[in-house]
Amino acid sequence: MGQAHDVLERARAARLEGRHEDALRDHLWFHENALAVEPGMAGVRLSFALRDWIYLAEKFPLARRALQGLRDRDTARLLEGDGSRSGGARDLFRDIAAINGALGEERATHELFERLDLQAPALAQQCADLALPALAAAEDFALARRYLGDPAARVANLAANLNGYTEELVRSGNTSSAPALLSFVLNYAKEVRLVVEILHRQGEEESAAQVSRAALEELKSDALRDAVQREFDTPGATIAAMVAHARANVTEH
Template sequence: MRFLALIVLINFYTAVYAGWLPPENPSPRKILDEAREDARAGRYEDALLKHLWFHNNALKYDRAFYGVRLSFALSDWQELGHKYPEAMHSLEATRDMAGANVRSSVNYYDSFNDYKSINEKLGEEEKTIQLFRWLDKNRQDRAKKVYRLAQSSLVRAKEYELCSKYIDPENSYLRYVRYFRSGLEFSKQSPFQAKAESFAYTSFSNDVATLVALLARGGRKAEAEEVAEMAMLEWDDANFSSALSEAIEGKVPTPWP
């Protein structure tokens, strides 16, 4: 699988690379912007080459593009694929290569994140679940490491039993609290304070309620109640309390956002 995916990308580069070459000192932001402009102007081959370059090289120049690379950039690439089939083929090949890397333990954490993110864009989350099942069967140490990336896909598929094997309530809860507090702090300085604050509260509520529900579903109700009690001390809110009560009874909220 990995070899075939690589051949697809090599063949594409060989066929059209003459259309565009990265500059000597490339700017990931500029190249991504150019890819969007090329797509709007119908220069699809150049647009695809720039998306491929950005996906494969942006983090070498600036790690701050980690989130953009797996969100807005993938959305643009997918949109290009609706107009230019070769772009969709290359996106799928890139996804397949990431999956092969996970199986062969090549940069497996980031590769799993690539695989999962592309599958979400393509509406093929079942592939993510299948790969996580493979890790669960063959490399449980790696499954434990990537579980937090896979959780939303597993929850949407109601794979609660599989989730219960890998949830780490202490570390997960501490991470959610850290994100919550930093989100509220950020909102105070944001020009969109209300939206930023709402995001922090909603994210915390969904994350903690999911953790509590998965613990309850996995027969770990005492741990579920302990997490819920700590969370209420962190944020005393009636709606949040109600969500946690439902979670203790095993009602798993829909992943958000």
């Protein structure tokens, strides 16, 4: 493990030991520097690290204000056209949306996207897929539909990514990636449900039905179709499977 991983673990330990200022200092360092030293931590940075930050904020309100401060700084940078950071404006928007999601302030993402729609529509188009969950949460389905594009093409692309990931697992013979595959299934079902909800809310019932069918028909594996169908039928089934897999591994070891 590298430096960024060690700093995140140190932040977690400091929080558990009640050393809140030390934990916040490490969280700030990790958020600002992790990708420079360990690019592979991109997913962790906007998921587990933010989750731990919120746990800290529940005990130490200054941590919440610090996270809001980062969000506000990045929002100002985005609106000022600062795409100079690595990954550009789209990654800046991704950071903002992830922080808002962690804070439970998705409405701020909606408000930011509304401003981009008015002031920088080309940038709004680049960030639209990242904004759609917040637009749906705000029930701004008209704006969401405008940026959804071709729903059939969107679902076909999502299915191609899931098919490709599954085929790569089969080729590699990697039997330890079941949790990652289940996570992919969960995200796929979530994205499809979002597309279908937007279409429903805009009265496009036929398109919604077509997308729902295609979401299963585009998958190449019967097992994959079954897993996605279970998640459609019983939202949360995939998470239950992930928990069961983790418990089985603990029992085996």
